[in-house]
Amino acid sequence: MTTLLLNLRRVPDDEADEVRALLEQHQILFYETAPSMWGISSGGIWLTQPDDRERAKALLADYQQERARRQREAYEEAQREGTAPTLAGRLREQPLRVAGLFVVVLVLLLVTLLPFLTLG
Template identity: 40%
Template sequence: MSRLLFKMRYVPEDEAQEVRDLLENNDLEFFETSAGNWGISVPAIWIVNDDQYNRARELIDDYQKHRTARIQDEFELNKKRGETKNMWHIFLENPVHFLLYMGLICLILYFSLNFFLSL
């Protein structure tokens, strides 16, 4: 009987492909389900044989530990180089859009809170 191995909702495409490759390289039989037309189904990777589940789970857990460490190292390296984006960088890239969005946020907050603040 098939068993849920890895939920794919909000998973970046590169990570999903690496998980697929990992399972294929270790000769683990799996299939994938999509979210469907309305996005209400479970997009996931399922392992076909229950006997292979523990091995597949160990491989994915190990992969995710290494991926997390790699992504954190890349972030720290980019942070040291000054390549990470913050609010100031976003403002400098497109100040008109930034100011319009901030104004819209303030307007929505004003109308939302005006009643409560006028009491």
């Protein structure tokens, strides 16, 4: 019976590639399903051999801890260099998008609060 090892929803391409390489390096058989056209299913990496499940889970846990450490270090380095993304930076880079999101949030708040404001 096949086992889902990694759901690919919101998984960056480089991480998925590294997981595939890790499985191939350790000779664990797997296959991949593609995301659906309508976004209902996001795809995944599946193990074909039930015996590989525990070993693959342990490898994936170690990999994820190492990746988290690397990403944290990269973020801290970007903060030290002043290249980490900030709200002010996003506002400078994408002013129309930020303004649009602000308007959408305002409209949602208005629609939500309007019935309570008109009660009295």
